Amino acid sequence: xxxxxxxLTQAVRLIATLDANLVEISLRSLQVTLSATVIASALGLPxxxxxAVSRFRLRRVVIATLNALMGLPPVVVGLIVYVMLSRSGxxxxxxxxxxxxxxxxxxxIIITPIIASIAHQxxxxxxxxxxxxxxxxxxxxxxxxxxxxxxxRRALLTASLAGFGRAIGEVGAIMIVGGNIDHATRVLTxxxxxxTAKGDFAMALALxxxxxxxxxxxxxxxxxxxxxxxxxxx
Amino acid sequence: MIARLISSLLLVLLLATPLRAxxxxxxVTTSFANSGxxxxxxxxxARDTGIELQLLIVGTGQALRLGAAGDVDAVLVHSREAExxxxxxxxxxxxxxxxxxxxxxxxPRHDPAHVAGAGSAAEAFARIxxxxxxxxxxxxxxxxxxxxxxxxxxxxxxxxxxxxRATGQGMGAALNTASGMGAYILTDxxxxxxxxxxxxxxxxxxxxxxxxxxxxxxxVNPARHPHVRAxxxxxxxxxxxxxxxxxxxxxxxxxxxxxxxxxxTPMVTK
Numbered sequence: 001x002x003x004x005x006x007x008l009t010q011a012v013r014l015i016a017t018l019d020a021n022l023v024e025i026s027l028r029s030l031q032v033t034l035s036a037t038v039i040a041s042a043l044g045l046p047x048x049x050x051x052a053v054s055r056f057r058l059r060r061v062v063i064a065t066l067n068a069l070m071g072l073p074p075v076v077v078g079l080i081v082y083v084m085l086s087r088s089g090x091x092x093x094x095x096x097x098x099x100x101x102x103x104x105x106x107x108x109i110i111i112t113p114i115i116a117s118i119a120h121q122x123x124x125x126x127x128x129x130x131x132x133x134x135x136x137x138x139x140x141x142x143x144x145x146x147x148x149x150x151x152x153r154r155a156l157l158t159a160s161l162a163g164f165g166r167a168i169g170e171v172g173a174i175m176i177v178g179g180n181i182d183h184a185t186r187v188l189t190x191x192x193x194x195x196t197a198k199g200d201f202a203m204a205l206a207l208x209x210x211x212x213x214x215x216x217x218x219x220x221x222x223x224x225x226x227x228x229x230x231x232x233x234x
Numbered sequence: 235m236i237a238r239l240i241s242s243l244l245l246v247l248l249l250a251t252p253l254r255a256x257x258x259x260x261x262v263t264t265s266f267a268n269s270g271x272x273x274x275x276x277x278x279x280a281r282d283t284g285i286e287l288q289l290l291i292v293g294t295g296q297a298l299r300l301g302a303a304g305d306v307d308a309v310l311v312h313s314r315e316a317e318x319x320x321x322x323x324x325x326x327x328x329x330x331x332x333x334x335x336x337x338x339x340x341x342p343r344h345d346p347a348h349v350a351g352a353g354s355a356a357e358a359f360a361r362i363x364x365x366x367x368x369x370x371x372x373x374x375x376x377x378x379x380x381x382x383x384x385x386x387x388x389x390x391x392x393x394x395x396x397x398x399r400a401t402g403q404g405m406g407a408a409l410n411t412a413s414g415m416g417a418y419i420l421t422d423x424x425x426x427x428x429x430x431x432x433x434x435x436x437x438x439x440x441x442x443x444x445x446x447x448x449x450x451x452x453x454v455n456p457a458r459h460p461h462v463r464a465x466x467x468x469x470x471x472x473x474x475x476x477x478x479x480x481x482x483x484x485x486x487x488x489x490x491x492x493x494x495x496x497x498x499t500p501m502v503t504k
Contacts, residue, residue, distance in 0.1 A: 087304035087459060095461065097305050098259065098290065179290040181259075194291075197406030198268055199413075199431030 007205025011213075014206055022207075026214060029168060029187040032100050034218075036107035037164040044112045044163070045156050048119025049145040052127045063120065069113035074106075078173030081106045085177065098179040103187070106173040111163035118162055122155035123148045157226055161219055168215050188214070257286040258466040261297035262310040263377055264405045265335075266449065269424030269493055271486050278482060283469045293376030293404065301325055301452065304459030308467045312449045313377035326452040332474050333483050333494045334448045337381055338426060339439035341367075341418035349418070355442040356389040363391040368417035372408050373400025377447075382420045385444060409435075422447055424493045449494075451475075474498065 014022045051063060083089050085097040085105075096102045126148055134144050149156065171189035178185035180194060188211045195204035266272055267289055276287050290300065294311040301309045302325045310332070311317060317329045339358050341349060347365035352358035362369050371393070372379040386393050399417065401408045405425040412419040413433040421429075426437070439445075451474055453467035473479060475498035483496040 087461065092304070098288070181288045181290060183286075184288050196410070197264075197404050199406060199410055199429045201431060 003201040003205060006202040008209060010202050010206035011209040015210065022210065024183070025186050025188055025191050026210065028100065028185075029189070029211070029214070030218075032103045032174070032187060033107060033164060033167040035104045036111060036167050037160055039104070040108045040112040040115050040163050040167075041156075041160045043108070044115030045119045045149060045159065046145060047112075048116040048121075048159070049123045049148050050141075051116075051120050052123040052148065053141060053144050063117075066113050066117050066120070070117055072110055072113065074110055074170050074172035075176070077109050078106055078176035081109065081173065081177045097177065098181060098185060100178070100185060102177040103174040103185060106177050107167040107170060110170060110173060111167050114166055115159045115163040118159035119152075119156055122152050122159065126152045126155075154226070157222065161222065164218065165215060168218075169211065256284055256463075256466060257288055258308065258463055258470055259288045259290065259306045260308045260310060260470075261290045261292055261300045261306045263294055263297065263312055263449075264291055265312075265378070265422040265424045266310060267291040268406060269428050269486075270488060271424070271483065271494060274482055274486055275479070278478065279470060279473055282478065283466075283473055285466050285470060287470065291404075293372070293374050293378075294380070295375030298325070301454045304454060304462060306454065307462045307464075308451060308453045308470065310449060310451050311377055312447055313380045314448060314450070316377075316380065317450055317452060320452060324458055325455055327455050327457075329450045329452045330471055330475060330498065331448055331450045332479075332498045333496045334446060335423050335494045336440065337378065337420055337445040337447050338423050338437055339418060339420055340412070340426060340435045341438050342416040342434050343436050345438060347418065350438045352439060355385050355420075355439060355444045358439045359385050359389040360391060362397075362418050363389070363393065366395065366397045368397050368399060368415050369393070370408050370412040370415065370417045370419045371398060371400040372405065373402045374404070376404075378405060378420065378422060381445075381447065385420070388444065423491075424488070427488045427491060427493065448497075 051059065051066075081102060082097065084091050085094065085102055086092055087095075087097070096105070130144075130148065130151070134147065139147070169189060171193055174185075174187060175190050175193060178187070178190065180186050180190040186194075188207055192204045192207045192211070195201075195207060262272065268291075272289060276289075280286055290297070290306060292300065294313045294316060297306075297309045297311050298316055298320050300306045301320065302323070309326075320326055321329060337355075339349060339355060341347070347362045347367040349358035349361050352361055371382060399411070399415070401411050403411070405421060406429065408419060409421060409425065409429050410431055411417070413431055413435050416434055418438075423440075451471055453464065453471060454462045456462050456464040479498070480496040483494045484492065486493055
């Protein structure tokens with residue numbers, strides 16, 4: 001209990017003094033996770049829409065696989081990306097291991113199935129409503145996907161935010177592929193793991209509170225900017 | 235609206251990738267980093283040599299694996315046998331001793347196995363085994379874990395049973411576990427002095443020569459991995475064995491105690 005109180009006071013102090021280290025690792029957390037979220041959305045949202053409007057033999061298997069991949073263990077993803085990017089691995093020549101790029105790659109793999117699955121759910125319902133209209137207009141499949149993506153954009157924002165939420169709090173994969181290097185790949189979650197290892201629970205909790213606050217702020221900001229949940233509209 | 239949001243976000247992210255100066259990636263043991271010594275040395279190395287050191291904080295076993303894979307340019311570790319095997323396999327050209335500190339045995343204040351009076355580390359371990367008192371092991375193939383295993387073999391005990399708890403974690407996490415369970419644990423002095431969550435744990439055994447802990451620097455063999463920054467590694471090695479390093483390492487105090495003792499020789503032992 002004492003640790004929680006001193007963690008809270010420490011968090012307030014760090015934020016009030018704009019602690020240079022805190023600002024640096026928070027910005028890096030945002031850079032990595034927002035990049036991963038944008039890339040994963042660019043892959044996952046069209047994939048979800050395409051799965052909703054297409055009918056092919058293995059569709060059910062693909063959707064079930066996608067749903068299962070939502071629970072992909074980050075540690076395993078980290079390990080696989082690590083082995084691929086290691087100098088002794090197949091992609092070693094790129095020299096990407098222990099860089100923010102490696103962390104983004106790992107997070108994209110983790111959250112793309114989440115974003116695609118939620119997008120698929122949302123778009124499937126809309127497709128049921130739009131089906132006759134879009135067919136009778138002789139739209140191409142690409143046009144249908146584009147229309148459905150645009151008209152369900154608010155639900156898709158939720159899909160992307162779910163991916164963001166998973167990625168910003170993730171530590172297992174980025175610890176392995178990023179290495180938690182000070183001033184290079186240290187982010188909020190890996191810094192929390194480090195402070196916990198040092199037995200400095202107050203500092204670890206302070207960083208934890210900052211992380212939660214940051215996730216809240218990003219979610220609020222995106223909702224405000226995209227105009228969801230306005231008072232004048234039900 | 236959303237499209238504009240995403241495109242401006244992408245722009246910011248692309249611009250945010252920084253350019254970096256000369257750097258050297260080095261895998262170091264947890265004790266070196268968690269002791270706070272790294273925070274003292276890194277800025278000085280950057281100032282004197284212009285090299286930015288990037289530290290990967292891992293156990294000795296993992297540090298050597300990173301070196302063998304060519305994922306780091308150099309390692310700073312503390313397990314002589316493992317280091318010599320590393321050189322014999324051609325992963326490094328040589329090892330350079332930099333400094334030493336010591337291991338200590340800590341345990342619960344009421345000391346159920348009565349190790350406080352033990353003359354040696356091996357005797358202390360034997361008493362812990364006889365009493366069946368909880369003991370937390372790193373169990374992660376780190377330098378500290380190897381040192382612990384060599385003390386067990388010296389004590390003539392093969393540790394196993396419910397009292398012997400291998401965590402497979404770093405020094406800090408293992409200390410957290412020991413303080414949570416009121417268990418005995420072998421730790422390096424630096425990690426102990428820097429550890430804040432001690433609860434009921436106190437220092438019980440120290441000073442046995444078997445507890446000596448030598449740190450050495452090993453640059454990764456550029457013949458094996460042409461991409462490693464051998465030049466920077468040589469510069470950092472020269473700095474770490476030089477007079478400025480001696481002054482800073484010997485002068486580093488935590489809670490009034492000297493943590494590391496510089497013992498590098500200035501000439502290169504190839």
